[in-house]
Amino acid sequence: MAMGKKFESIVNRANEGYGMGLVRSTSFGRKRVALSHFNLEFDGHDDCILTTPAKRQCYEDSFFCSDKSILEALPQDVLIRILCGVEHDDLKRLVFVSKTLRDATLIAKQWHFAYSTPRKTIGFQNVGNLCEFNEVEAPNAPKQLRVPRSRLSAKKLADISVTLFSSGSEDNWARKDLLMAMETEI
């Protein structure tokens, strides 16, 4: 089957990310040898690149052999994507499953805090004590005032408005005078 070299390189990049080791042979043109768990074929040339680090090998095993540890074999970004769909309260249980899951859960938890306010189960003791409730809900959240304080007091506004009105006409006169002065100078 004839395949374009470009296509081969794209597929190589795609496959390398998912546990397939491919040997590229420049001396033999486009010949490709696939490395798998079961058989290794070498063409006996010098410039071959083996791409089977232990982590990928483990993934390859589970993918081809059985369903065992399929979650452990998932790439971490996929695992995190799944865990982002889990409610925040439920994430806490998943921390205890295994170390891999703990790492992914902690990242997913940060995502929850960053993009949504996690719901806290409301107990009776919190109802009458709203200030504390807010603090417990999000300990590191910046406090925001409901109504922003205006930086201008009414007195200041009164001063400015007077000045504006009076300076408006004054300014016009001042400008006119300035222009006339400039014209006479020139």
Place this chain on the structure above:
Amino acid sequence: MSSPEEKTLILKSSDNEEFLVKESVAVQCITIKNLVEDGCDLDAIPLLNVDSKNLAWIIEFMEKYADSTSTDAEKKDFDTEFVKKPFNDVLGLILAANYLNFPALMDVMCDACANEMKLWSVEQVREKFHIQNDYTEEEEKAVRAENFWAFE
């Protein structure tokens, strides 16, 4: 409305089964879209990490989502039925969607997986995913203490 010139692609699964799919449908998978744009679609496109079982489902999903006549409600109903699969199949589809870079399918399947996981205890999660508990007793205590403030 499809033009008479509309291209059909041949998608080949890892177990060498070939599927005919319209290009406009198949390019929902960004991996396939990139291959088409690079001009690599002259022959069958081999999808080495997707077997025929998963590819058939993926094509079914793609065709539903590419269909402009189906409403959001219909798609939702379709999704609800689509995700009713054995858990290992759900995971297989997630991996395939990740490889093919198909965001819509990824979202639906990941949410379905998360919904199932919510209902499980720690032991059930380990059982379903065949995970060994790799914490020692001390490590487990440390993790509980460490995360107490975040979760309680």
